[in-house]
Amino acid sequence: MLNSKLKPQAKINVHKFGGSSLANAECVKRVVSIIKQHASLDDLIVVSANGNTTDCLYALFACTDNDSFEQALSTLRNTQQQLIKELIEGDSADLLVNYLDQNLQFIRQQFQQQSLELNRNDVLALGEVWSAKLLAALLEQQVCPANAIDARNVLLLETNNNFAVAEQQSRTQLLQERRQGALNILTGFIATDTEGKTQTLGRNGSDYSATIAAHLLNAENVTLWTDVDGVYSADPRIVTTARKLHRIESDVAKELGRLGNPILHANTLKPLASNSIHLKVASSYQPDQNGSEIGHFGEIAKGEISVTHNNELVKISCEQFNDVELQVIKNRFAPLYICQDKSCVVITPQFTDIAEQYLQGQNLKYKTEQVSLLAVVGHKIAERGDIKARFNRVLDKAQPLVITQSDEGHSFLAFFAQQCSVELVNKVHSQVTQDSKTIGLVIAGLGNIGQRFLEMLPTQLARVLALENAHLVGLATSKRALIDTDGIVASNALDLFTEQSVDYDNQQLVSWLSHHPYDELVLVDITPSEDFSALYQDLFKQGIHVVSANKCAGSSSSDNYQQLLDLQRQFSCRWLVNTTVGAGLPINYAINDLLQSGDSINEISGIFSGTLSWLFANFDGSQSFSKLLTSALEQGYTEPDPRDDLSGLDVQRKLLILARLAGFKLELEDIECQNLVPEQLRNVSKQEFLVNAALLDQYFADKLEAAQQQSSCLRYVARFSKDGDKYKAVVSLETLSETHPFANLTPCDNIFSITSDWYQDNPLIIRGPGAGRDVTAGGLHSDLVNLCKELAVQKKQVELKGIN
Incomplete structure (x- = not known):
């Protein structure tokens, strides 16, 4: 057994x-x-x-x-x-x-x-x-x-x-x-x-x-x-915005215990110091929830701030105190405060009786009175002038007896003759913590766009207020990963990854992510991997948010896609996919805004591939299509294997993603797709394809000549339209009039046309760069900033079974 x-x-x-x-x-x-x-x-x-x-x-x-x-x-x-x-x-x-x-x-x-x-x-x-x-x-x-x-x-x-x-x-x-x-x-x-x-x-x-x-x-x-499932930034019974502190520095925990935290106690922490024993507070009612850990951590954990209060303290005043007596009081009665002129001490009620017995035995005249404490606690918080200023400002009209700081510099203390009100505790908590959350950021995919995203990250973290509490904590490629709960310096991230990353598999990654020590965790998926997108269900089940440039999940089977949406809602996750279509162009935002405003979308069409946009904008007959394709490959406009662009699969997936965002249920196979790669070149090696690329030339030359005879041009177009309960979806090479909105594009541009109940005669047009490392990385940063803004105002319900 x-x-x-x-x-x-x-x-x-x-x-x-x-x-x-x-x-x-x-x-x-x-x-x-x-x-x-x-x-x-x-x-x-x-x-x-x-x-x-x-x-x-x-x-x-x-x-x-x-x-x-x-x-x-x-x-x-x-x-x-x-x-x-x-x-x-x-x-x-x-x-x-x-x-x-x-x-x-x-x-x-x-x-x-x-x-x-x-x-x-x-x-x-x-x-x-x-x-x-x-x-x-x-x-x-x-x-x-x-x-x-x-x-x-x-x-x-x-x-x-x-x-x-x-x-x-x-x-x-x-x-x-x-x-x-x-x-x-x-x-x-x-x-x-x-x-x-x-x-x-x-x-x-x-x-x-x-x-x-x-x-x-x-x-x-x-x-x-x-x-309870951990230690909070304030008593969650009275401060509804209190956050769980996932990691607490040992010296901060000791200070919280000394000041009367309901979960931690000063005595509890004493035996741990000499052995460097790790302490965790967890909920027996929710054993799978991450609790609070007490130990030695890096700068992210050291930045945490909490507020504690105690309405049951006793102030003992005595004009006859000398250094010997005060030393005895320090050793035996653990005073929270000794005033500057050494005429009074503040102690907890548990020591009051024996302290009075001691004073009476010394024939000292003294008086006692009830006082309360409100304190802001954090690692070396005395060095944080901004926190001290906020604390003083919010207490300006509260008339404290004294405002001071602890000897070790880990707390600011305010003592009052009256009890601390719930309103005052909430006000101080709001002002000094600013209800801030720690947001862990993991980046998967360190290719061309991933590296550009990382290059932009230090500047973004420094200048965008919404990213103030976002910390880079993980990097991953298809085979290696670097995870550091204490944070990775963004400006040096790629070098650190080269030096310190280790082999991993997807389940190992999910296992770590499921035990992360942050209020929120965001994974930025910049991979093209279908295998990696298969992790989204596990990520959502752990409450992890995803910002994705990966099209695979959004264009997966209807059953998988619907399950992802259901899990996202069930576990209160966000899944932002603006860069899956159109790089940084706000096509997803436009569709969402129309639907949320009550409009109904009837047609979506456009040129969705920056690569095919460049090819056909430059294909004028002055050189063969194969030579133009080779030039595009050399300039980095195509995928490493140009057939990934010419197959139309990328455009097909993008149209499916937009149709689903517009509220329609369809599969990838429901979209007709014209593959521009000749059948005899589809299953050969990349090298063999490039050697025989001239097999493309006659087909495209004929198409171009026919179009020019009609004063038209060639464009690879995606179209989705509904008629009653039916719809039609197709991506194909089309011949368009030179006056058509899709005809006059800057090479690499995307264009999107939306026809809706509100935009019938004159469609809504969104046009701009639809590819490129800068605009795609910028689009990912846009999603990240918007997500962090949302997370900053979201409040998670604190489930309390009662605090002993």
């Missing part, structure tokens, strides 16, 4: 599951599924008490008579017994129920002997013990051997050293308690001190237990599975 993924591995990972993640039988089953998918046999699982068990235990201490106590105890038993009944089978269930009843009898005896309060921590510890035993029994029955460990037998706190962890003894005891060949489940929240008394680790205590254990075991990663 051992799951194939639950096998030993070299590095240990620690997974912690909070009370809300274990709230009921359904949640516990979900946790088992996560363990099966994400854990190995050597990993350590740390658990909190199930659901509201700890609250039920606390309720026992409030009971003043036997009836209320027995009722509270009965509620507790029923809840635990129900969990066991729903999850565990056979003798294992009986053993758990018997153990539960023994513990409840102990609690009853303490209440009857009026010593319940004296054993408070022992009683509170039972919630975690029950949770660990329950999960271990379930894993044993369904997945693999499992072993529940009571942390009171493992974690030792030094009574005379502010309850610091006794590392060596704790490590030895943990290694002794771990059972080889089994998945070990450790209780969070609880420990034992050197006097043998049970101690609890306070708020977020199970998180702290997890990171302590990770430190003792030299683990590689710690994942905190909780009820």
Whole structure:
């Protein structure tokens, strides 16, 4: 019954599951599924008490008579017994129920002997013990051997050293308690001190237990599975525009924890520093969603800014403070702020009682008052004058007691005599973060146009405001890729690609893209590859946006095309394809605008190939068609194999794309296509085709002569038209009057004619360069800028299951 993924591995990972993640039988089953998918046999699982068990235990201490106590105890038993009944089978269930009843009898005896309060921590510890035993029994029955460990037998706190962890003894005891060949489940929240008394680790205590254990075991990663999917740029319960911070610098996370972030806690992060252990916060309700990672990252992550607030702080004022007393306060009570003249400190409520006891013991006269905090946090934010100016400006009328910065320079702090209002927190968040998103940019295809796109990118990033938070993070050709989550310097991208790219396949690329650490990811497809376009379905399923010059997806089968559109809508992706037809010309925008405005398109026609436009604009009989074709090839006007242009397939695909954008359902085969390559030259090598290109000459010479006799010219034209429920679509060589709008084009120009209900007698004409590296790369940049503008104003719904 051992799951194939639950096998030993070299590095240990620690997974912690909070009370809300274990709230009921359904949640516990979900946790088992996560363990099966994400854990190995050597990993350590740390658990909190199930659901509201700890609250039920606390309720026992409030009971003043036997009836209320027995009722509270009965509620507790029923809840635990129900969990066991729903999850565990056979003798294992009986053993758990018997153990539960023994513990409840102990609690009853303490209440009857009026010593319940004296054993408070022992009683509170039972919630975690029950949770660990329950999960271990379930894993044993369904997945693999499992072993529940009571942390009171493992974690030792030094009574005379502010309850610091006794590392060596704790490590030895943990290694002794771990059972080889089994998945070990450790209780969070609880420990034992050197006097043998049970101690609890306070708020977020199970998180702290997890990171302590990770430190003792030299683990590689710690994942905190909780009820939210990460750490946000503000409390998402009150700031609806809060963004998930996908990557947080360790020093920033410590500062957030110090200031009271509801997810991170200062103690949680302490054990990680010396071992460089990676920390991740993820949602047990949405395990496939990328969470927040805490560690050491590059400049993109360091640029993140968040806002935190705390309305439950205490200011202690005392004119008699000296340096010795302030040092004790620093060491023992972790003050958030010490005023410049050393006459006051601000601390969290958890330290208030013991701080007052200390001050009274020193015979100091002091006073306390409630204060609140509003802070902006970011890596070395003190060096960001623009952020400081915005913070000061938005607080101008809020009347803070003081505005300062932290000693390490990672936060600006404002303290208030009154509570911070929801409106003020939202206002500060909006002004200092400007609701900015990190947008990762991956470019696939580094040919002629791809290289030009990259050449233009540094200037675009510097001067276009919409690209302020866009970062180049990936480059790919058909065989090699360079992915760097910390960002790739755009001005040096091609050199870095040459030096650092590695072989890859498409599935490896999709795997990385599906775990990207950005708010949004945009892939720019500048390949002609049908295989690469086949990845679009996977990309859309991961919420990845696509800017495409690749015509293959838009001209694929109707079933595939419709599925792409459905996935795009389902997963809220954007797919911009302006450069698939007409390079940078706004033909797609025109069609979309007409349809969205209520118009109906009846006909689309034009010259869609820059190559064929150049050939027939210059074919006047002064030289043979084959020589003109060779000249076009040498000047780079054609594809490497000119038959790709002469076959008409490119024009056929473009007409299909435009007809579909106009709302019509048809296949590529529904468009008649005249192939200009003689049949005997279609299946030979490129070299053989070029040697025998003169076989083209007589056909085109005859066509030209016939056209000139009619004062006309040759043009390769695409036409789509509807008549009632029927339509006709064809791409072919046509003879046109020299006065026809399609006749007088600058070589390489495209022209598009749209006839609609609104444009009947006088069609809408769009004309201009339809090929070339500059205009095509420019069209891609246009799509990218418009997409980034859209993404900047889009808000993703934050799903909250409740924050502990």
